[in-house]
Amino acid sequence: MTQTIFMVGARGAGKTTVGSALAKTLGYKFVDTDLALLCTSGLSVADIVEREGWEGFRRRETETLKAICSPLTVVATGGGVVLSQENRDFMCENGTVIYLRSPASTLANRLEDTPLEDQRPTLTGKPITEEMMEVLNEREALYQEAAHHVVDGTQEPQTVVNLIMDALALPMVR
Numbered sequence: 001m002t003q004t005i006f007m008v009g010a011r012g013a014g015k016t017t018v019g020s021a022l023a024k025t026l027g028y029k030f031v032d033t034d035l036a037l038l039c040t041s042g043l044s045v046a047d048i049v050e051r052e053g054w055e056g057f058r059r060r061e062t063e064t065l066k067a068i069c070s071p072l073t074v075v076a077t078g079g080g081v082v083l084s085q086e087n088r089d090f091m092c093e094n095g096t097v098i099y100l101r102s103p104a105s106t107l108a109n110r111l112e113d114t115p116l117e118d119q120r121p122t123l124t125g126k127p128i129t130e131e132m133m134e135v136l137n138e139r140e141a142l143y144q145e146a147a148h149h150v151v152d153g154t155q156e157p158q159t160v161v162n163l164i165m166d167a168l169a170l171p172m173v174r
């Protein structure tokens, strides 16, 4: 297993947190599309959306996804990466895709605790629980379509890492 591992799922799914822990466990490099974009452009997601709209952000996200893909790397994507067929095909053809799945209520609770508004500006302008339900309704089928493995993301992060190791048929760390 030397391919890129792509973490997908909604905001608050733990792509960044679990992806980083998974990389540590595997001795892989860790990269996050939103953080890479921030580093290269000096702009937060909110800045980009304000200047270029969500269309501009999505274009930059696709460029970043392609630029940072390399072997022995865990890539934490942004929650909306699956909206594009081009991105879904790219991840599927260039690595293994893990969908971290949690219910809207869990995701909304995590985002209420850690809003990070610069990196996660509102998508709909609606209250967070309503927004998460709407976003999952719209994207659940896309996450499922993109994923090689669907993993329960409600457990504590190290347990989720072990579930992923199990799904990838790699030795677990207990």
Ligand SMILES: Nc1ncnc2c1ncn2[C@@H]1O[C@H](COP(=O)(O)OP(=O)(O)O)[C@@H](O)[C@H]1O
Pocket: 009, 010, 011, 012, 013, 014, 015, 016, 017, 018, 076, 110, 111, 113, 114, 153, 154, 155, 156, 157, 160
């Ligand atoms: N498995 C988990 N259990 C409990 N809290 C988590 C878990 N995964 C992530 N979190 C918390 O949820 C928040 C969002 O996590 P993050 O990794 O940024 O999600 P994502 O990158 O998918 O948007 C953070 O405060 C993080 O500590």
Ligand SMILES: O=C(O)C1=C[C@@H](OP(=O)(O)O)[C@@H](O)[C@H](O)C1
Pocket: 009, 010, 011, 012, 015, 016, 034, 045, 077, 078, 079, 080, 081, 119, 120, 121, 123
């Ligand atoms: O779901 C989305 O459309 C988004 C998720 C965010 O990333 P996280 O999923 O890492 O929070 C970030 O890319 C941007 O705010 C848009």
Ligand SMILES: [Mg+2]
Pocket: 015, 016, 032, 034, 076, 077, 078
């Ligand atoms: Mg993230």
